[in-house]
């Protein structure tokens with residue numbers, strides 16, 4: 001289920017769009033986007049922006065595909081050199097979007113999907129108001145969210161799970177600041193809804209994203 005809050009008219013036709021996917025940790029951003037990126041209609045049109053982060057790699061995560069895992073010193077160097085377009089600090093770690101890759105993508109007309117927190121979503125909306133579409137992924141409940149965070153990776157410590165759930169409670173209050181809200185109850189339905197939002201925004205009304 002989703003709610004549309006804003007239209008995106010008069011955008012620069014030749015430029016790519018930025019689809020910013022936000023939501024609490026464990027709400028399903030990575031999983032849903034992964035499914036959408038596998039669909040026949042979207043895999044040629046949409047690429048995922050790969051952030052840099054100073055947090056350690058989880059089992060199953062791939063360098064350069066999920067994140068670029070870098071040291072705090074490297075993050076500071078990139079930031080000082082103005083190569084980071086937007087960034088955030090989450091549970092003591094830094095996360096950021098590199099400027100060159102994003103601007104290249106926009107200029108070439110390629111659409112990009114980014115999994116960012118609210119700070120990042122609002123920053124991109126300010127920087128590229130006509131080209132940014134924000135989508136909030138809502139978990140069915142906090143109980144289910146806790147279960148998903150715990151089930152995701154055996155390395156997540158119980159106290160970190162609780163910190164992520166506490167942050168989620170605050171994040172859920174801000175869902176109205178997004179263009180769309182997608183509830184991630186049933187995975188297949190939520191992925192199809194996210195795919196349909198993206199197709200609608202890029203102007204491909206005729207097709208539907210089939211996410212199995």
Ligand code: ADP
Nearest residue numbers: 025026027028029030031148152184185186187
């Ligand atoms: P995020 O990227 O928002 O932090 P993930 O995509 O890593 O969240 O999802 C967290 C966990 O929840 C993963 O183990 C994923 O497989 C699971 N998950 C995601 N969506 C659903 C869903 N609709 N039903 C059940 N499990 C889900």
Ligand code: 5GP
Nearest residue numbers: 025051087088090095096097115116117120
């Ligand atoms: P995680 O550790 O669960 O992968 O990510 C923690 C939080 O950081 C999530 O809300 C995620 O969307 C956000 N995040 C990841 N990369 C970036 C980024 O480059 N910029 C911003 N602003 N947030 C990010």
